[in-house]
Amino acid sequence: MAAARSAAGRPSVDLSTTVGSVRLPSPIMTAAGTAGHGAELGAYVDLSSLGAVVVKSLAHFAWEGNPPLRVHATPAGMINSVGLQGPGVEAWLRSELPELQRAGARVVASIWGRTVADYELAAKALADAPDDVVAVEINISCPNTGAGNAMFGHSTELTGRVVEATAACGRPRWAKLSPNVGPGLVDIARAAAAAGAEAVTLVNTYFGLAIDPVTGEARLGNGGGGVSGPAIRPLAVRAVADVRAALPDLPIVGVGGIAAAPDIVEFARAGADAVQIGTATFADPRTVGRLGTDLARWCANQGVRRYVDLIATARW
Numbered sequence: 001m002a003a004a005r006s007a008a009g010r011p012s013v014d015l016s017t018t019v020g021s022v023r024l025p026s027p028i029m030t031a032a033g034t035a036g037h038g039a040e041l042g043a044y045v046d047l048s049s050l051g052a053v054v055v056k057s058l059a060h061f062a063w064e065g066n067p068p069l070r071v072h073a074t075p076a077g078m079i080n081s082v083g084l085q086g087p088g089v090e091a092w093l094r095s096e097l098p099e100l101q102r103a104g105a106r107v108v109a110s111i112w113g114r115t116v117a118d119y120e121l122a123a124k125a126l127a128d129a130p131d132d133v134v135a136v137e138i139n140i141s142c143p144n145t146g147a148g149n150a151m152f153g154h155s156t157e158l159t160g161r162v163v164e165a166t167a168a169c170g171r172p173r174w175a176k177l178s179p180n181v182g183p184g185l186v187d188i189a190r191a192a193a194a195a196g197a198e199a200v201t202l203v204n205t206y207f208g209l210a211i212d213p214v215t216g217e218a219r220l221g222n223g224g225g226g227v228s229g230p231a232i233r234p235l236a237v238r239a240v241a242d243v244r245a246a247l248p249d250l251p252i253v254g255v256g257g258i259a260a261a262p263d264i265v266e267f268a269r270a271g272a273d274a275v276q277i278g279t280a281t282f283a284d285p286r287t288v289g290r291l292g293t294d295l296a297r298w299c300a301n302q303g304v305r306r307y308v309d310l311i312a313t314a315r316w
Contacts, residue, residue, distance in 0.1 A: 011300035015292065015307045017051070019273050020172050020198030020251045022134050024051035024106065027264065027307055028291050031255050031278030032057050032110035032137060032176070035288075037086060038096035039103045041281070045289030048104030051274055055092070055100075057110040057139045060121035062088040067221035072210050077229020077257065077279055079208045081222040084112055084142055089125040101132050110137040110176070116158075116165050123166035136169045138162060138197070141178035141204035143226045153178040153204075156191035163195035172198040174253060179203035179232075179239055186246040199251035201276070202239045206232055229279040233257030237270045244271025244312055259287065261294040268307065269314040 017027045029052045035041050037055050047053055065085025072079050087095070089111070100107050109129065111122040119138065126136060140162050141153035152158045159175065166173055175192035177185060177200055189200045205226025210219035218224070236256025244252060254272030258264055259280040267275050280287040295307070304310060 011296045013296040013299040013305060013307070015296060015299075017274050017307055017311075018251070019135070019174070019253060022172050022198075024274060025049075026051040026292050027268070027272075027274040028288060028295070029108065029253070029274060029276045030054050030281070030288055031276035032108075032139060033082065033084075034278035034281050037092055039099040039105070041285055041288065042099070042103050044285040047100065049292055050105065050288065052106040052108045052134060053100060054108040054110055054137060054276060055096070056086055057084050057112040057137075057142065058086045058089045058092050058122060059084070059112055059114075060089055060118060060125055062086065062091065069219065069221050071282075072219040072225075074208075074210060074227065074229070074231070076231035077227060078282065079210050079220065079225040079227050080205070081220040081225035083222060084139075089122050093125070093129060097129070097132070101130065105132070107133045108135045108137050108174070109133050110139050111166070111169075112139040112142060113162075116161050119162050120165040120168065123169035126169045126171070129171075133171065135172040135174055135198075136166065137174045137176050137201060138166055139176045139204070141176055143178070143180070143205060143207055143224070153188065154181050154184075156184075156187050159188050160191045160195040163192050163197050167196055174199040174201050176201040176204055179205075179235060180207050185239055186243055189243045189247060189250060193247065193250050199253060199273070200243065201253040201255060202243060202272075203232075203236045203256055206235065228257065230257040230259060233263060233266075237266055240267055240272050241270040241314060241316065248312070258291075261291060261298040264291065264295055265298065265310055268310040269312070271312040271314075273311060
């Protein structure tokens with residue numbers, strides 16, 4: 001029998017989920033750094049249909065980012081070193097957030113800093129943000145801003161200090177963690193939760209380097225960069241599964257190489273309460289919108305009525 005259809009033509013599957021105290025109508029979000037600071041994707045996607053729009057990471061100050069070239073295609077993905085270019089939190093609140101509000105988007109503000117004090121200032125600047133900003137993602141794991149930022153997410157002590165310093169934002173906090181720590185990831189996730197993070201986002205990009213074989217020079221203007229895309233998906237899925245097994249009560253947002261509905265299901269079964277889509281939007285900015293319909297269709301075809309029934313059901 002054909003699956004029942006909603007008024008919009010989508011199979012009648014309940015895609016709603018929660019990430020800690022944040023309830024989302026869909027598990028599908030954009031990934032920070034891949035959809036701009038505002039409503040750029042609104043030309044291709046109904047932003048109100050997404051779980052949330054996670055904006056590119058913001059500091060309390062404006063930042064120009066890294067020198068070009070910033071992005072280079074790799075087999076099954078890309079390597080980037082954009083360097084967190086952004087207008088700063090206060091300018092974003094004035095000029096970019098209103099467009100997202102008009103689009104009906106739920107917004108997750110991603111923040112970064114070079115020092116613990118930087119994170120605290122960015123969080124304080126969000127304290128009076130409107131309710132449309134449903135959570136703050138603390139980016140302590142970007143590999144493209146020098147050793148200082150990357151090291152926050154490579155230390156349990158510094159992870160805890162940064163998360164504690166961001167409490168002034170007054171809304172749920174998700175710690176975005178680095179995969180470049182090996183088996184230490186579970187301990188860092190535990191430290192983030194102990195310091196006040198409601199959830200962890202797993203994972204940021206992997207350290208990488210692309211070299212021009214003719215000139216011998218790095219492909220990117222900043223040298224190395226972060227590798228993303230389908231090539232890292234099995235690694236990211238393992239990171240989610242390991243943290244879920246060790247910390248079963250800690251909500252997880254999975255990210256890394258998702259491009260199709262079965263990829264989302266894979267992350268869900270590993271333990272992801274929600275997911276973020278990044279690199280795939282560079283190839284087709286409609287992807288993050290299309291995946292909602294594709295996921296509902298996949299679930300209907302498999303007799304799955306609710307997304308949450310898939311979470312942490314992997315057998316391995």
